[in-house]
Amino acid sequence: MPDPLEPGDPERIGEFWPAGRLGAGGQGVVYDAYAPDGTRVAVKVLHGAQESPKELQAMAAEARAAQRVASFCTARILQVRLEPPRPYIVSEYIDGLSLQAVVRGTADRDGRLFTGDDLHRLGIGIATALTAIHRAKVVHRDLKPGNVLLGPDGPRLIDFGIARVLDTRSADAGTFAGTLPYMAPEVYAGRQAGAEADVFAWGAIMLFAATGEHAFKGLALPEIAHRVRTHEPDLDVLPETLRPLVGAALAKEPLARPSATEILTALTGDPRDGSDLVAAGAAQAVLEARWEPGDPALGKVAEDAYAALPPAAQRLVPELFLRFVVPGEDGGLTTRPIPEDELFDRQDDAEAQTLREVVQAFGRLLLMSGGQFVLTRPALLRAWPRLRGWVEAERDGLRTHHRIRQAARTWAEHGRRRADVLTGAHMDEAVRWATSGARRPALSRLERDLLDASARARYAHKRRNRAIAGVLAVTAVVALGATGWAVDAQRTRSEERDIAASQQLAAQSRQFAGSPETAALLAVAAQRVHETPESRAALLDVVTRSGRGAVAGYGPNPITVAAGGGRLAFGNDDGTVAVWDVKARKQLGAPLRLLPDADYRDDLVLPVALSPDGRVLAAAGSRGNPSEAPGAAGDVVKGTVRLWDVTTGKPLGDLPVAHASSVTFSPDGKTLTVIGADGVTVWDAQTRRRTRLVPFPPSFTYLSRSHEGSKAALSADTGTAVFALPGALEIWDVHAGRRKGTIPGPVDEVALSRDGRTIAARHNKTIRLRDTGSGRTIGTRIPMKTEYVQRPLFTPDGKTLLIGTDMWDVVRGVRAGAVSGTGQEQVLAGAFTDERTLVTVSGVAGLADRKNAVRLWDTKVHQPLPGPFVPVEKADEVILPATSGDRRVLAVAHAPGGAGIGYSSYSAATGGRVAGPVGPPPNLADILGTAMAVSADGKSIASGNTYGQISLWSGGRWTGPFEGGPGSMLNVMAFSPDGRTLATGGGAQTQISTPVVDGKVQLWDARTGRMLAVLGDSSQQVASLAFSPDGRTLAAGMGAAVHLFDTASRRDLGVLDNPSGSATALAFSRDGRTLATGGNGAVSLWDVRTRQSRGAPISGHNGQVTSAAFDASGRTLATGGADGTALLWDVASHRQLGSPLTGHTKAVTAVAFDAGNKTLMTTDGAAVLRHWNIAMPANATGAACAIAGRSLTRKEWTKYVPSGVPYRAICPTSR
Incomplete structure (x- = not known):
């Protein structure tokens, strides 16, 4: 289905019902919508087109002309409504993927290139649409791969006429209608685009379909404009029939290009004109390749x-x-x-x-x-x-x-x-x-x-x-006692009102998960009005999410950021710099002018730095690259490095460094290291005298700005520099002025950890981590979502690498979580204010009319600790993982290199080996193990197989198989807390042609192997077993029925009907009074004594719940799922706490809290063990107020708080 609607999206657009978002951009938002009779349509709501009645009239005229376009290879326009306040255009919905999605691929489809006849037919289809559009006197002006949909009857062009409708402002405003790599040269020259510009875009699209790459690549407007005006793309990939037409279409002069009609005539071979030619084009445009439908209705x-x-x-x-x-x-x-x-x-x-x-x-x-x-x-x-x-x-x-x-x-x-x-x-x-x-x-x-x-x-x-x-x-008589009764009644009514208001505020807080400040304020208000389980859960949910608010009220548009001394420094796209106080949440003084003007904003290079105490600001401003001649991409400005006193705002002096791309203070703030056109220079921050110059290596090409990212990186803490040369990395000691080593391999972009020990080297869409000392590769390759994001950024401790908002463990090179995403935006720049707080500048690169957002994140809360424990490197060698009942010990059965099976147990806290490795049970080496259990001390391991045979390893040897097993495959096993009793659960008999379920629950003496009892015998397989902490009760999941057994008397204490199906996970609270039963996507809580459910099932996982555990207090529940995620829940309110814990690639088979409830242990089917920071703040209300940075205003109180509840200041006023 399409992307869901976002907060603020309309519930209705005229008579149409939006169902989701098909796309969004500078022109507007396109909604997947339905008419009253159920017809599916596309509705585009236009941005910024309501300035004057005259403008609306011009837009309406253009749109009416677009409605007259014959529906040959186009999406028919059904309705035009351009009246304020929400002008929109309704068009036919085309069921198919865009050319962009087909070529580049989607999450569930591989990309493909167009060749031969399909490429020819694609060209016919787009040329047919252009011919029909141009005959109606309409110019598309935004022709691009994303506006070509491949429907069941061939290519269909959408959004025609809309770009022309929107472009009613003067060119002097500095805005362009269209998509940069597909805009014709004359548009960049400031001339109005005509039909010839659409033909130019047709040629560029043909190359994209054939190669998968834009014909005119670049990150920012000036770079792309320069390539469009000067670059001649290689056309050799095109077939002979297309090559001359595409070459002519890409001519730099508009008059040298053929018309759409001439292209269509050449491609179809049809000499007719008018409607006959367009009809012939539509008939020949049907693609031979299999049609790929879009989102289902x-x-x-x-x-x-x-x-x-x-x-x-x-x-x-x-x-x-x-x-x-x-x-x-x-x-x-x-x-x-x-x-x-x-x-x-x-x-x-x-x-x-x-x-x-x-x-x-x-x-x-x-x-x-x-x-x-x-x-x-x-x-x-x-x-x-x-x-x-x-x-x-x-x-x-x-x-x-x-x-x-x-x-x-x-x-x-x-x-x-x-x-x-x-x-x-x-x-x-x-x-x-x-x-x-x-x-x-x-x-x-x-x-x-x-x-x-x-x-x-x-x-x-x-x-x-x-x-x-x-x-x-x-x-x-009654009246004499009425006064006291009335007071009590009033107090009761007020309390009931406040409880209801608190619950409502808590619910509203969760609806603002994407706005941390509002969510925090509403959660605190709920707690202040009346403390309820819901208000407590809302508070904990806020403080356990990574979002820590945004910088609001900052005037300029930032593109770079640095941090130091509790302050942030921003480099802005207008050539100014400014400083922001994080605690006070306000800008310090007016922006400081660094460059005299900034006409080509996206071509600016504006690195900034703050001294560690936040008192000195350094910034470098330049435009273009050292090798570019003036006029190539606007006026090239070499720039300089300037220092300011942050307190007074007065300049301290300049450093004569041209085209600086990096400015960094040393940890003591006494020196400043700059990467510029001459190399790496070190400066005395007080005297501003240069103390060291390290020239670039001879084969190094310095670009202060490149769409491929920086090829030089520096650690000012250690004086280590890294340069990406053709085919190799060179590592230099800046202080000594000598090369330390070379690492071979192609690299497009580099980043360096603060301690200078780890390099992040990107080539194409892959990053490799390299050790600067040995040159060895750390972990596996890290895939990137796109090549065009912020430079990889290391955390201050160097243990984690951030790529956009994804976090990767440097020790093992595996994914280690993420801070919350930023929608369709890219992270353009980032810096750390302390060991855990990240500030990001995010936006859309090259989109000048949209202000970038500045957000703060906690990179530690609800994130995995560095270095997951991986006892078996190759996941496919793991046969069975198991954990002890208290989850303190992890046991693994694995077959290294496909050889014999080995068993080992490890401490879940440290990863240290407790026992093993030991070989398989004698005479059972070739029989598949299907269940395993490990005792709390890790020194006893039980193993069961497909024949129901049970073996026990203890005291350095195997005993068994035990006599009297179920005769069917063993599904699950568990040791009692004291390790003296083993419980087993049976499954299906797989040795016969028609499998029969033998769901026995049996108890065994773990020392002698003697069967103690058969507690239950079900026609359903036993999917889960769990002992209560005192060992007196055993819970067994038999299908959807959970039986409770007294382990001493062997009595069946009753049955719980798990509402979410087969009970695949069981967990007792520490006091044994509550039992959690997990099933398909949900977990239920039960009172063990009364066997009554405690509220409705808690839903959150996508698939089976595979593990569960309570914390020591019983107030928090952790669950793991087959979806590879772990979730935390507030038991009283049944509310989820924080974001899902993601990173496991297989089902989470065990979860456990440490003694202080500060860390959660999780392990999965590949026996990968992770520890997560889940520590809750001692003062959750204070932490939430810190996130908000202010209190609710009276206006906000009236908006969110139910009437009748008096206003109060819920957070201390920030100073």
Whole structure:
């Protein structure tokens, strides 16, 4: 499906219902939308086109002309609405991928190039569309691979006419309509583009389709403009039939290019003109390659989910979706979230379980948030014909049901008071609707109880009048005690109001996860109004996410950043620099002018640096490269390095270094090291005298700015420099002025850790980590999402490398988590303010009309500690991993090099070996092991196989196989906490032609191998086992039934029905009173003594829950999933804490908290063991206030806090 809608996106655009985002850019946002009759369309909402009535008239005229374009190889324009405040254009939806996506590939499709006949047909299709467009007197002006969709009937051109519509401002504004590598030379010269510019773009697209690369590459506007005006692309890759046409289309002079009609005539060989030629082109444009559909229609997604359900479940689908719908008094429709307890509040428990299966089946369209189900794509009401019919048939009844639902909520929240029941006409209407035979949503138990109470109240009212006289007789006596009662009642009502307000604020906080400041303020407000489980969970969720706010109120547009002394220095795209105080969250003084002007903003080179105490600012400004002649990319400015006193804002002097690309202070702030046109220079920061010059190596080509990134890197802490030469890296000691070593291999970009020990070397889209001392490669290759991102940045301790927002472990070269993403933006620059706080400048490179964002991140919170423990280097050699019941020991069965099986156990805390390696059990070496367990001390290992045979390694030898095993494959094993008892669970007998399940649960004496008892024998496989901490209770998951056994008396204490299916994970709390049972995507909590569930299931994983564990307090639960993620949950509120912990490549088989609840251990099916920093701040409220940096204003209080709750300052005022 398309990308989901974002906060602030419209719920309706005219009569159309947006379902998702198809794309966004400088022109506007394109939405996947549906008309009232369910027709799928594309709606483009235009940005910045409302300045004047005259401009709107010009736009409307252009758009109407575009509507007249014949629909040959184009997407038909259906509707144009250019009235303020939201002008938009509706066009036909084309089911297919863009040429950009087909050539470059997508997440689930490999890219492919166009050759031969398909390339020829592609050219015909685009030329046909251009011919039709130009005949209507319309110019596209933004022709690019992303605007060519490959539909089932061939290429279709979209967005024609829109770029021309938008380009109504003067060229003097410095903005261009179009996409830089596909804009014709005359556009860069400031002339208006005509049809010839579209032809130029056609030629560039042909080369892109054939090579997969832009014909005119470059990072920024000046570089691309220069190549467009001067570069002649190599056309040899094109077939003979296309080569001369593409060459002519790419002519630098517009008049030298053929028209679209001439290109189409040459490609089709058809001598006709007009409509006949266009029709012939459309007929020949159908591609021979297999058509690749785009995102499926919303209605098809829903219908497929519906068709996959059994009939009993299908009958309940209207129950789910009609509860989302709220008809308005004006006849319109809106949607509402459904509280989880409302949806599953059923008289029949089996019906509630079936509803859970329905919710799971429609999981792609629903979101569980804050205890409520949200319809993520409200456009489904229009897009799915079946739902559209249900809604229309029940429209009037849905309005009545909504009133009943609201009344039931109020009645329940106020303690089911008689005063809140339905009366009069509302009661009559509700009864009529509830007793009708229409297809209505069934009443929940709460709603049914309300109607029953309303009927009883009506009857009681008739009897009440008879007692009025008696009541008056005692009024005087009661009045004497009424004052105290009234005060208590008022206090109770205030407390109930505050609790409700706190819960509402906590829920709102989670909705602002992408805005850390707002989320933090609302979480603190919830806690200040009234402490509730929900407010506590909201606070902990805020402080355990990596986002730490943004720099707001900063005037200029930053492109570079540095940090020092609690301050940030920004280099801005207008040639100025400025300093920001992190604690006070304000700019210090006005921006300081470094360059006199900045007409070509994206061509600036503006490195900045702050002394460690934050008192001295250094910045270098230049434009272009040393080798460029004036006029090649604007005026080349050599620039200089200038120093300022931050306190006074006065310049301290200049350093005569031209084209500096890096400026760095030493740790003591006494020296400044600069990489510039002459080499690496070291300067005395106080006297500004040069103390060292290290020239570049002879074969090194210095570019202060390049789309390939920097080829020189420096560690000012150690005086180490690295240069990327053709085919090699050279490492230099700057202080000694000598070369230290050479590492062979091609490198396009380099970065160096602060300690000078590790190099990050990028070539194409791959980064390798190299040790500067030995030159050896560290870990595996690191793939990059794109070549054009911020230079790789090391953390201050040098143990982690950041690439954009992804983090990589330097010790092993494996992924180590991520800070939250920044949407479609790229991280352009970054710096660390301290050991853990990262500040990033993010935006879209080359997009001058969009201001970059500055964000702060905590790179340690909820991130893995460096250096995961990997006992077996090759994951495919791991046969079985296992952990002890307390998760302190990891055991691994593996086959190194495909040879015999070996068993070892390790400390989960240190990775140190506890026992082994030992060979397999005698006489069982060739039988596949299917289950394993390890004792808490790591000195005993139990192994089971496909034949149900059990062997035990202890005291340096194997014993067994034990007599009396289940005779079927062993699925799971577990030692008791004292290590004296072994529990085993059976599975299927696989040795016979028709497998039979033999789900026995057996207890064994771990010292003698004697079977102690058979606790259960099920027709379902045993999927999980867990002992309580005292060893007195054993939980066994047999399918969806979880049996509890008394291990002393061997009695079955009862059965828990796991609502999320087969119980694949079990965990007791430390006090043994609570049991967590994990199933398909959810975990349930149970009171062990009463065997009653503690709230609804907690959903979050995509797939089976494979492990679970409580912390020492029992207030936090960790779960691991088959999706390779671990999640933390607040037990009281059932809310997720922080972002998912990602990094494992296989199912997370075990999770465990350390004694202080500061670290979480996780391990996976490849036996990779990670430790995560999950420490919670001692003062969560104070930490959240620090993230926000301020308090809620009175205006914000009125906006977010329910009425009746008095305003209060929730956070200390920052100074």
